Amino acid sequence: MSDIDITGILAEHEPLARSIAEVKKVAYEISKDDMLLDFFVRAVFPTDHRNAIEAYFTGGEDCAKRFANLCREHLSSGPSSVLEFASGYGRVARYAKHVLPDTAWVSSDVHPNAVEFLSSKIGVRAHLSSTKPEDWSIDDEFDVVFALSFFSHMPDATFAPWLSRVFTAVKPGGIFVFTTHGAVTLRNMRAGGSPAQFDDTGFYWNSKSDQRDLDARDYGTSAVSLGYVQKAVSDIEGAELIRFQQAFWWAHQDLYVVRKLDQ
Template identity: 90%
Template sequence: MSDIDIAGILAEQEPLARSIAKAKKVAFEISKDDMLLDFFVRAVFPTDHPKAIEAYFTGGEDCAKRFANLCREHLLSDPSSVLEFASGYGRVARYATQVLPDAAWVSSDVHPNAIEFLSNKIGVRAHLSSTKPEDWSIDNEFDAVFALSFFSHMPDATFAPWLSRVFTAVKPGGILIFTTHGAVSLRNMRAGGLSAQFDDTGFYWNSNSDQRDLDARDYGTSAVSLGYVQKAISGIEGAELIRFQQAFWWGHQDLYIVRKLNQ
């Protein structure tokens, strides 16, 4: 895989980033360590770096707005507290005050550099995560917990444990919103030449991902059926699946919303 000078691209495209960010009233900085931008440059817009920058900002805004609208629909009001789990370097979090101005927003990620960037450049509280669910905890509970495209990368061994662990951060009456690769994602993978099928449990796995710095045993590419997720949720006390929508996110990732019942 050829080296790409992300820092150089960011320096070259800084005027564009500043212009977009000013119009959207958000932070303009993008970390050179941001693997999502790296993916855009390598795989999506390899010959059009301005398009990669534009997609980074507009996609983050769209995700933030979708999340806020889902909160309003299923909580019936704006949440007062939000945890964005596996947040990366703030592609979504930079829009926190735009979409949910009254919410106390906390981001959690496994990369120490992301925690520093989120705190110093994006301006949100940041909490270091872990590669193992049993090692992760957070002191607060939140009205809404958001895990966008995290469970789409978990291996079978940690999918249910991570789901259970992240759910501990939801307040009674609150919701967990997360996405997975599903049947539409698998169809797209097959169209791209992969032999991608669910196994008997409704699970699919390969070791490739956009996060090249993480161990493939901990973070690759998975896809799951509705039945697989329902089984994982059934093992969590107080968890109620209140919404499933196939291919809701980006036209292929499935949406799940789980409410924590008042005990």
């Protein structure tokens, strides 16, 4: 894999980032450690780094708006609190005050550098996560917990444990919004020459991902069927799957919304 100077790219295109951020009224900084930008540069826009910077900002804004609309659709009133789990370096969180201005937004990520960046540059409260579900906890409960493209990378051994663990952060009556790779993702993989198929349980796994700094045993690329997720949700007390929409996010990741029943 060729070496790419992310720091140099960010420095070269800082005027562009500042210009976009000024129009959108958000923080302009992008962390040199942000593996999502790294993925854009390496895999999506390898010959056009300007487009990588633009896509980072515009895609984050689109995700934030999409999420806010889901909150309004599935809650009787706007959420007073949100936990964005596996938030990365703030691609979505930088738009929090625009899309949900009256909401206390907390981000959680496994990278200490991301937690520091979220706090100091993006201006949201940030919480350090862990690589093991049994080691993760947070003191608060939230009206909405949001995990975008996290469960699309979990192995079978930790998919359901993470689902159950993160669900503990949802208030009674609140919702858990998350995405997964699904059947459309696998179809796209097969079109690209990969023999990707669900196993008998509705699960698919390979060890490759855009997060090269994480252990491939903990974080790779997975895809799951609706039945697989239904089974995982049914094993969580007080959890009710209220929405499934195939290929809702980025035209290939599936959307799930799970409500925590009032006790």
